Amino acid sequence: MTLSTTADLRNNVPDLSYKRGLWRNVFNRLMTSLAALFAAIATLPLVAVLAYVLIKGGGMLNLRLFTARSTGLEGGGIGNAIIGTVIVTLLSALIAIPVGVGGGIFLAEYSRGGAFARFIRFGTNVMAGVPSIIAGVFVYIVIVQTRIIFGNSHSAIAGGIALSILMLPTVIKTTDEGLKLVPDDLRRAALGVGASRFVTILRITLPSAFTPIATGVVLSIARAAGETAPLIFTALFSPFWPNGIDSVFEPIATLSVLIYNFATSPYPYQNELAWAASFVLVLFILIINLFARWLGRFAAG
Amino acid sequence: MDRYVSLVGPNRMVRPLELYRLRRRPPTEKTVDAGFRVLAVVLASVVAVLLLAILIVVFWGSLQSMGRYGWSFLVTSNWNPVKDEYGAFTAIYGTLVTSLLALLIAVPLGVGTAIFITENIIPLKIRSLIGLMVELLAAIPSVVLGLWAIFVMEPFIKPFLEFLHTTLGWLPLFSTNPMGPGIAPAVLILVVMILPIITAISRDSLNQVPLKLRQAAYGVGTTRWGAIFNVMLPAAISGIAGGVMLALGRAMGETMAVTMIIGNSNTFSWSLLAPGNTISAMLANQFGEADGSQVSSLMYAAFVLMILTLAVNVLAQWLVKRLSLKY
Numbered sequence: 001m002t003l004s005t006t007a008d009l010r011n012n013v014p015d016l017s018y019k020r021g022l023w024r025n026v027f028n029r030l031m032t033s034l035a036a037l038f039a040a041i042a043t044l045p046l047v048a049v050l051a052y053v054l055i056k057g058g059g060m061l062n063l064r065l066f067t068a069r070s071t072g073l074e075g076g077g078i079g080n081a082i083i084g085t086v087i088v089t090l091l092s093a094l095i096a097i098p099v100g101v102g103g104g105i106f107l108a109e110y111s112r113g114g115a116f117a118r119f120i121r122f123g124t125n126v127m128a129g130v131p132s133i134i135a136g137v138f139v140y141i142v143i144v145q146t147r148i149i150f151g152n153s154h155s156a157i158a159g160g161i162a163l164s165i166l167m168l169p170t171v172i173k174t175t176d177e178g179l180k181l182v183p184d185d186l187r188r189a190a191l192g193v194g195a196s197r198f199v200t201i202l203r204i205t206l207p208s209a210f211t212p213i214a215t216g217v218v219l220s221i222a223r224a225a226g227e228t229a230p231l232i233f234t235a236l237f238s239p240f241w242p243n244g245i246d247s248v249f250e251p252i253a254t255l256s257v258l259i260y261n262f263a264t265s266p267y268p269y270q271n272e273l274a275w276a277a278s279f280v281l282v283l284f285i286l287i288i289n290l291f292a293r294w295l296g297r298f299a300a301g
Numbered sequence: 302m303d304r305y306v307s308l309v310g311p312n313r314m315v316r317p318l319e320l321y322r323l324r325r326r327p328p329t330e331k332t333v334d335a336g337f338r339v340l341a342v343v344l345a346s347v348v349a350v351l352l353l354a355i356l357i358v359v360f361w362g363s364l365q366s367m368g369r370y371g372w373s374f375l376v377t378s379n380w381n382p383v384k385d386e387y388g389a390f391t392a393i394y395g396t397l398v399t400s401l402l403a404l405l406i407a408v409p410l411g412v413g414t415a416i417f418i419t420e421n422i423i424p425l426k427i428r429s430l431i432g433l434m435v436e437l438l439a440a441i442p443s444v445v446l447g448l449w450a451i452f453v454m455e456p457f458i459k460p461f462l463e464f465l466h467t468t469l470g471w472l473p474l475f476s477t478n479p480m481g482p483g484i485a486p487a488v489l490i491l492v493v494m495i496l497p498i499i500t501a502i503s504r505d506s507l508n509q510v511p512l513k514l515r516q517a518a519y520g521v522g523t524t525r526w527g528a529i530f531n532v533m534l535p536a537a538i539s540g541i542a543g544g545v546m547l548a549l550g551r552a553m554g555e556t557m558a559v560t561m562i563i564g565n566s567n568t569f570s571w572s573l574l575a576p577g578n579t580i581s582a583m584l585a586n587q588f589g590e591a592d593g594s595q596v597s598s599l600m601y602a603a604f605v606l607m608i609l610t611l612a613v614n615v616l617a618q619w620l621v622k623r624l625s626l627k628y
Contacts, residue, residue: 024524031526032422038413039431042500045493046438049449056452102344110341122618123349129547129614130355130607131554133581137588137603138355141362165355168348196330198337226442229556229581233589256444256557263448264561271452278445289440293433 050282057279060272070253071239072262072270078277080241081253084156085281087242088235088254089225091160096167096224097217103168104175104213109201121176128169135165136230144234149249156242156252159235163224170223174216178209215296222288226281228256237261255281359607362600369594374601378569380583382591387598391569393605395577399484399559400552402573403491408545410492411499416529419507432504439497447561450490455481455562458489462574477572482564484577490558495548502547506540507533539624546617550610556581580606 019025068077103120111117139162144153152158182205190200206213236251237258243250255277262274366374366387377388414435418428462479469475479485510533518528534541564576565586580602588599 024527028524028526031529035413035417035420036422038410039417042410042414042496043431043434043438045496046434046441048453049438049441049446049493052449052453053445099344099347102341103348106341106345110338111345117345120345120349123352125618126611126614127348127352129550129554129610129617130352131556131581131610133554133556133584134355134359134603134607137584137600138358140588141358142354165351168351172345172348196326196334198330198334201337222440226440226444228442228444229585232585256442259442259444259448260557260561263444263451274448278448281442282445285440285442286437289437 053275053278053282056272057275057277057282060276061279065273065276069239069241070237070258070273072265072267072273074269076239076269076273078255078258078273078280080238081255081258081277082280083242084235084238084252085225085255085284087247088156088159088163088231088252089221091157091248092163092167092224093217093221095161095164096171096220099164100168100171100217101175101213103172104179105201105206107172107176108179109197109205124169124172127165128173130165131229132166132227133229135162136232136234138162139165139230140233152249154234154236154251155249156235157248159231159252159254162230162234163227166227166230167220167224170220171217174220175209175213178212178216179205181212182208211295211298215292218288218292218295222285222292225288226256226285228254228260231257232260356607359600359604363597363604365594366597366601370598370601374598375605378567380567382587382595385594387595387601389580389583389598389602389605391567392578392580392583392602394569395484395487395563396553396579396581396606396609398573399487399491399563399577399579400549400555402488403495403552404545404549406488407492407495407499407548411496411548412503412534412541414496414500415503415507416533419504420525420529432500435497435500438493439501443494443555443557444561446490446493447558450486450558450562451482454489455486458486466574473571474573477570477575479574480576482562482576484563484573484575487559487563487577487579488573490562491552491555494555494558495552498548498551499541499544502544503537503541506537506544509540510536539621542624543617543621546613546620550613550617553579553613554581554606554610556585560585 064075065077066079066082068075069080070076070078103124107117107120111120139158143149143158143161144155147153149155149157186204186208187200190204191197195203231254235254235257238251238253240253242252259274259277259281262270262277265271370377370387374388375393376390378390378394379386379388380391381387414431418432459479459481462483462485465475466478514532514536515528518532523531559579560582563578563582565578565582566576567578567583570577584599584603584606587595591599
């Protein structure tokens with residue numbers, strides 16, 4: 001047996017250095033640049049939309065915009081639509097949160113994976129895919145046309161119900177998933193010291209799952225605030241200020257419907273109002289979104 | 302917390318023995334417990350009842366039109382409220398073409414972006430920023446995107462569409478002169494709307510692939526993209542496919558941005574540059590003012606849309622279950 005010399009070794013070791021010209025390395029670089037390009041294109045719309053909304057809408061901002069009604073005439077503003085958006089969104093949250101959280105509690109705490117629970121989970125997923133305009137059509141036929149709510153046809157509450165149909169699946173899902181993250185030990189401990197099922201859920205599991213549920217609920221509220229399609233023939237529109245508690249049963253202006261009506265109108269002043277309303281709506285929604293994200297991270301860290 | 306007695310520490314109190322006796326549940330507690338359970342079941346059923354109610358109401362409303370036109374409603378394209386004749390082919394064609402074309406553009410873009418932000422090509426901070434931006438894009442209301450599409454995007458892409466018409470005008474798809482609103486701008490705004498869904502779901506599925514798989518691929522000497530194409534993507538395909546189907550359902554049902562930019566024309570044209578219509582845009586435009594048999598025809602169209610989105614969503618759930626790899 002002969003000892004191999006260094007020269008021998010050097011001759012037998014394959015060349016391991018990186019070769020730029022090799023096809024697989026060229027392909028690698030090509031694909032990486034392509035993916036970077038795609039990522040750049042994907043972020044482009046947000047930048048472009050935000051820039052235009054900030055510049056065109058932000059340039060319109062003045063105090064009169066917030067103190068004037070949405071008559072659409074010169075001198076008109078968006079004040080009543082801002083209040084209207086808040087009212088309709090709150091109404092929808094008031095309906096969707098109790099129902100959705102209750103449904104989520106059933107799925108996570110009471111169901112044992114039986115046929116009924118599977119059906120509800122499936123229904124929730126299917127419901128999440130129902131187009132928003134269908135929710136509007138449904139509420140129009142069942143509530144607006146029949147005048148079932150104290151003889152009122154188009155009303156803020158009808159709009160709120162339509163929005164709550166869209167919020168419901170999200171609230172159920174986030175509650176279900178949030179509650180599933182709570183360790184079973186907590187439940188056993190509570191039941192073990194003699195708490196009833198109800199008290200366990202109310203005092204132990206719901207509070208421990210508060211953050212994920214709150215994050216999901218806040219995100220779904222942000223989503224509902226921007227929805228337009230379910231409102232155009234349920235809440236309709238109104239050029240007047242909301243009038244106390246009665247406004248719940250009357251047609252009401254919202255920012256999103258205002259944008260739709262004024263964007264498609266031929267009058268330049270109304271187009272400008274649409275940009276200003278977009279500015280307010282986008283700012284409102286982005287703030288809620290970032291708040292929800294912060295809420296999620298705050299609890300996690 | 303003062304209701305709880307401390308049993309350790311300097312302030313500890315000696316509990317009277319009777320506290321440790323077995324306690325019987327008072328009947329009110331039992332009632333509340335049972336009542337809460339019933340309440341939860343009822344609230345959970347709301348979603349099922351609503352879903353069935355929506356299906357029944359839309360089906361009931363479309364019965365008149367179904368009886369009158371039958372299947373021919375789906376393949377005829379004359380929508381004429383004056384003559385009281387209705388056929389929804391223009392809108393069905395518009396719905397399918399806009400959503401499928403949008404998907405064709407958004408899938409490579411979305412999956413590519415997802416790969417880019419799950420690989421370690423650039424620092425994590427920039428990657429999470431890109432991820433955040435794409436997610437915030439999903440938060441922008443569709444009516445605002447519609448406004449942007451009317452006043453910014455459409456004038457911007459018009460020269461490109463005109464170029465398409467002059468060079469490829471012999472194809473029926475580009476046979477008309479672009480005149481503002483049309484199917485092509487609607488497709489682009491749909492791409493913007495479904496891109497975040499595809500990106501977010503693809504990113505999550507790619508992130509869930511176990512690290513070991515990737516390490517093994519690198520261990521046997523593949524390149525980054527060899528690992529992506531042969532290991533990462535096949536392992537994440539169930540989630541990605543589900544996300545793509547969800548995006549398709551969203552695109553078919555999307556209303557506002559499309560209504561504002563598609564032109565709402567009831568005349569059929571093969572051309573992508575011509576104004577068109579989708580089912581949801583038609584509903585948004587006409588349902589509020591419709592009466593008589595137009596309502597029923599609109600409901601028939603709504604029923605078709607409902608069935609299409611239901612089918613896509615159920616398929617999405619089935620795909621996720623079917624394609625998920627066991628590793």
